[in-house]
Amino acid sequence: KNEVEQSPQNLTAQEGEFITINCSYSVGISALHWLQQHPGGGIVSLFMLSSGKKKHGRLIATINIQEKHSSLHITASHPRDSAVYICAVNSNTGNQFYFGTGTSLTVIP
Amino acid sequence: DGGITQSPKYLFRKEGQNVTLSCEQNLNHDAMYWYRQDPGQGLRLIYYSQIVNDFQKGDIAEGYSVSREKKESFPLTVTSAQKNPTAFYLCASSIDRLYMDTQYFGPGTRLTVL
Numbered sequence: 251k252n253e254v255e256q257s258p259q260n261l262t263a264q265e266g267e268f269i270t271i272n273c274s275y276s277v278g279i280s281a282l283h284w285l286q287q288h289p290g291g292g293i294v295s296l297f298m299l300s301s302g303k304k305k306h307g308r309l310i311a312t313i314n315i316q317e318k319h320s321s322l323h324i325t326a327s328h329p330r331d332s333a334v335y336i337c338a339v340n341s342n343t344g345n346q347f348y349f350g351t352g353t354s355l356t357v358i359p
Numbered sequence: 360d361g362g363i364t365q366s367p368k369y370l371f372r373k374e375g376q377n378v379t380l381s382c383e384q385n386l387n388h389d390a391m392y393w394y395r396q397d398p399g400q401g402l403r404l405i406y407y408s409q410i411v412n413d414f415q416k417g418d419i420a421e422g423y424s425v426s427r428e429k430k431e432s433f434p435l436t437v438t439s440a441q442k443n444p445t446a447f448y449l450c451a452s453s454i455d456r457l458y459m460d461t462q463y464f465g466p467g468t469r470l471t472v473l
Contacts, residue, residue, distance in 0.1 A: 252401065254401065283461070283462075285464075290466065291447055291449075291466060291467040291469070292464065292465075292466040292467060293449065293451075293464035293467075294464070295461050295462065295463070295464075298461050336401070336402070338401075338402075347404065347462075348401070349401035349402040349403075350401055351399060351400060351401045352401070
């Protein structure tokens with residue numbers, strides 16, 4: 251069983267739709283990260299959060315520590331948002347870093 | 360511009376040959392990492408280095424070797440002992456692994472062993 255589970259694995263949306271990607275984890279954490287991987291392979295860090303909610307432009311990330319769950323929301327989606335979104339967590343024991351398998355998002359014009 | 364560079368972007372090698380992947384950063388970060396990415400799997404940690412001249416095995420270190428002679432550089436050698444070396448390799452760095460803050464990733468190297 252993976253320490254980090256994401257859903258859905260694949261997601262197709264029409265331009266303008268509101269998108270939610272979910273992440274659940276089974277270990278105690280000090281922080282959770284949302285990463286974006288573009289088709290070329292490069293990865294960009296979107297958010298690092300340990301509580302509450304963060305917003306950057308059309309992206310919103312929330313975390314519920316008690317439920318061990320995080321969501322990434324994209325408002326007014328655009329084709330340039332098409333990418334793989336990866337959830338990752340810093341374990342609070344042993345300095346471990348666990349990655350989810352990613353959610354592949356395609357936004358259709 | 361500060362960042363992480365990896366070279367080459369694509370690499371082809373014959374089976375049985377060792378190959379070295381380059382990773383350089385000018386962010387003045389102490390910690391550097393090597394990950395492997397396979398289809399349908401999350402990133403897996405190969406090796407990490409918290410400081411110059413020190414490095415530790417990650418989850419899948421067998422068949423790989425690294426060095427950290429300079430703060431800026433963390434090359435990865437894929438040896439002939441690695442049974443399934445074809446994969447996408449990502450290098451990353453962070454200020455200090457102890458606090459495991461934001462990691463900055465390079466563009467990756469796609470290795471294909473023929």
